[in-house]
Amino acid sequence: MSSTAASAVRSLPVIAALAAGLMGLAILLSLFVAPEDADQGISQRIFYIHVPIALTTYFCFGLGAWKALLLLWRGDERYDLESYVAIHQGTIFGLLTLITGAIWAKASWGVWWTWDSNQLVLFLTLFLFYCAYFMLRFSLEEGARRSRSSAVYALFGVVLIPISFLAIRLAEDFIHPTTFTREGPQMTGTMFTAFCVSWAAVTLLAYVLYRVELTGKRLQSDLRELREALQ
């Protein structure tokens, strides 16, 4: 392991502690400091966790596609694992988004799921798309072809997002609460602060998980190489 990689591993506990602290602060702010929503009451507080997780999901998928693009562009195999780990984290956060979203929907709309909101349907589409990514990856033999096919598929997902977004706007929907409009966020200052802290905490948490998984996967492959060299 190179010295930069070793120092990167050493810095990980510090970032992890920071993520945990920020997460604690986010929970405090969103549960006790932010004012109660006049319309939805206590159930609105799940917003501070649901929306950051959803945004992190998109961010992870975007990162995975960016690493996939770098792989195809530069041909460096290192990006394959980075792309895979980012998408893996994205899928985990995506599942959490679907679960927290369903809880919020039950509390405020009275149903666990609604097909009327294209935003939900398209999030599910993207989630299914990236689940298929793992099927593709595990069906191919390890090697350049697998990493490139996975990269191409990951890139397709990110192109699917804006096309899906257009479809959302095309089929106008009135059900999903639109918190962010062109006139800026429709929140009070404290609410917005709580939201931003939650968002930062979840993003940092995702980054820590990404780094932990990546380090683990790299150690695993280094170990395998060493074993093969010894045999």
Place this chain on the structure above:
Amino acid sequence: MSYVADVAALTQKDLRVELRARDTLPAMLLFVLATLVVFHFALPEGTGDDAAYGLLWVAIVFTALLGLARAWVPEHEHGVLDGLVLAPCDRSAIWLGKSLATLAFLLAAQAVALPAFVFFFAPLDATAIAGALLADLGICAVGSLMAAMAAAGRARELLLPLLFLPLAIPLVVGGVGAAISPEGGRYLLLLALYDGVFAVLSWASFEYVVTES
């Protein structure tokens, strides 16, 4: 010009193989008709036409999947793909040739399916047919790339629908929208945008999917 000639030769090869073996097209035709008949029993009495249009799109997508699953089988069974990749032509020509051949099969299947749909269920206007044609382009462009990816895997036939269906959802939205919405033109634009974006992406990325290093 040689790129066009390469694509034409590859398309012709696929069409000729199909004309001689008759593996794919008769199966697609029979499948789409059988699906329409099954849908008659799946739709409860008094269901509106809108539901029938939706089911037509399910039939089209699944028929396309049937053709796409067979698309790269001859290449893989006889090692033709290795030869094609080694041939001194642009690799994307292989994708374009396959997409055009698949498009020909899908259009032939629809030439039967759409009149049969009108006969059994509900009328189709010009916007709905234009939507079907635009969606066909997208299905074949994306589908033949996904089929090439899936063909290299262990679970070929299983993998293709998983890879393709999430990508086909905007096509189904556009196709159904063009058939039932009073503002069908907007859905046609969505389909055209999808076709353009994904055709360029598939064209550019095909090389990475078929080469080993």
